[in-house]
Amino acid sequence: MSSSKKDVLKTRENMSLVKTFGSIKDNFKLKPQQYIIDNWVFKLHYKATVLFFLVASILVTSRQYIGEHIRCISDKGVPEHVMNTYCFFTTTFTVVKALDDKLLDTGNLAHPGVGPYGIDSPEPIIRHAYYQWVPFVLFFQAIMFYITHxxxxxxxxxxxxxxxxxxxxxxxxxxxxxxxxxxxxxxxxxxxxxxxxxxxxxxxxxxxxxxxWSVKLMICEILNLLHIVLQFYITDKFLDYRFNDLGSTVWNEGLDSSVDVLDEVFPKITKCTFHKYGPSGSIQFHDAMCIMALNIINDKIYTGLWFWFIFIFICTALGLLxxxxxxxxxxxxxxxxxxxxxxxxxxxxxxxxxxxxxxxxxxxxxxxxxxxxxxxxxxxxxxxxxxxxxxxxxxxxxxxxxxxxxxxxx
Structure with missing residues (x-):
């Protein structure tokens, strides 16, 4: 494809994204409501939180800002586009023993979580299968926050x-x-x-x-509080139970370490193994190192989401008081x-x-x-x-x- 055609396609993608954000802006203008039937705590749920999720779901599907969602480096035995597609729709993984900041600081590791791993190796690994579901889950959560309203x-x-x-x-x-x-x-x-x-x-x-009338309003307000707890659990389950203390760990440890909690939950570099039959029918294994550009956005979304859940939970509890x-x-x-x-x-x-x-x-x-x-x-x-x-x-x-x-x- 010529460079001029690529520029045209990129321009169209940018215009499409701008239109999408424009439609969200039109539906979430900060203007007085014609009829006020709730309070500002209620609006945090069905306005601010829904807007957060919708913007996040658009960001994780926009390639013009983060590039391709995944780009894998492997040998010439498997075409690049095949390896990229395979590794995105299956699970990539990181090696637990390679999540060592000392080895990384001394130059014995190239990237956190990426190290030697043989076929059928007993070494513990962490598989990452959530990333292809992120935009769908975020959009589903946005709908759930609108239900109580x-x-x-x-x-x-x-x-x-x-x-x-x-x-x-x-x-x-x-x-x-x-x-x-x-x-x-x-x-x-x-x-x-x-x-x-x-x-x-x-x-x-x-x-x-x-x-x-007041009983129904209080029931909905209590449901808002319970819903925050449910959403926290759903997100924790979705991230393989590593969301529960994500924000507190980031807050306490900071991001100064060579290997932080975000590298474990949202690795930027992962490993992937492709299985293929050889000319004689034997199974060949093709090792790949994948750049997870999507996690550049995911780690910021879910870190912010952790703090937002805590904030909205406190506000909802105070509203009930x-x-x-x-x-x-x-x-x-x-x-x-x-x-x-x-x-x-x-x-x-x-x-x-x-x-x-x-x-x-x-x-x-x-x-x-x-x-x-x-x-x-x-x-x-x-x-x-x-x-x-x-x-x-x-x-x-x-x-x-x-x-x-x-x-x-x-």
């Missing part, structure tokens, strides 16, 4: 969206008539008041919110509620209103109000919040005389 969207059932859509543009309701700005309709003041009264009535009657704290404090502390709703309600909330809402409603209703405050204008939410508190106080005042009258009968 889809599950929560299904369980949430669009409740928040229903309320948010009904309150859209109500913050701009300043006229007695409905106004149209472009394709958007700004409701009149009477329509705004009617919609707010409808929401107040739904909360007062308890018809719209049920106790299982925060959820437990909100369950305990939402009906007991006015200060806690003022802190939670501080960014959603301009000005200071009346402590009595906070007490009415937080103490006499269930945790699900309280949590639903918190998420409602993240999706609508603060001024509109404060009007709803204060109105719900007034409705609750009025309902209590109506019940109190009935109780006193019943006591007088005795």
């Amino acid at each position: 889809l599950m929560w969207k299904k369980l949430e059932g669009g409740r928040l969206r229903f309320l948010v859509d009904s309150l859209k543009w109500t913050a701009f309701s300043l006229e007695d008539k409905e106004m149209k700005v472009g394709d958007n309709k700004i409701p009149s003041k009477s329509d705004k008041e009617a919609k707010i009264m409808q929401i107040r009535k739904l909360f007062l009657d308890g018809m719209y919110i049920n106790k299982y 925060w959820r437990l704290l909100t369950i305990v404090m939402h009906a007991r502390s006015r200060g806690f509620n003022r802190m939670v709703f501080a960014s959603s309600c301009p000005g200071r909330l009346n402590p009595w209103n906070v007490l009415n809402v937080s103490k006499h409603y269930s945790y699900t209703d309280w949590l639903f109000l918190v998420y409602l405050s993240k999706n609508i204008d603060p001024v509109v939410f404060k009007e709803i919040f204060v109105g719900i508190a007034e409705d609750m106080e009025e309902k209590r005042s109506l019940k109190q005389p009935l109780i006193n009258d019943s006591m007088d009968l005795y």
